[in-house]
Amino acid sequence: MSANRVPARLEHVGIVVEDLGVAKAFFTELGLELQGEMTVEGRVVDLITGLAGVRSDVAMMRTPDGHGCLELIRYQTPVGPAGDSAAPANTPGLRHILFEVADLDDVVERLRKHGAELVGEVAQYEDNYRLCYLRGPAGIIVELAEKVG
Known part of the structure; x- marks a missing residue:
């Protein structure tokens, strides 16, 4: 690695869910800890996501060792397309x-x-x-x- 390059550090993985409460309970049972919750919206959020009129609820869940974090996201608006909740493990994308x-x-x-x-x-x-x-x-x-x- 060249001296000018800073190694990347994984901060979190974002997961869009339909029911934030169910997702929080599931990952809490797995041992993750709720670090905070917020609702995000506005021009910057629209620019980052490439969507218009975003309003979403976010819960940040941290692993007990403090090194990993999941960002659980429920979009209030705009409504997204239905995903395939039964997609097999070999479907392209984050599986x-x-x-x-x-x-x-x-x-x-x-x-x-x-x-x-x-x-x-x-x-x-x-x-x-x-x-x-x-x-x-x-x-x-x-x-x-x-x-x-």
């Missing part, structure tokens, strides 16, 4: 986010109470991890990884 957990089975059961469903099955990868994909709010695929061995 999943991964969280390492201490007890995968416990987390799966707790998230099921918030509407999560397994996409496939829980499987072990070599002698390293137990893994699974869960579909959560707005069809978000969350991968869970439990270190084994």
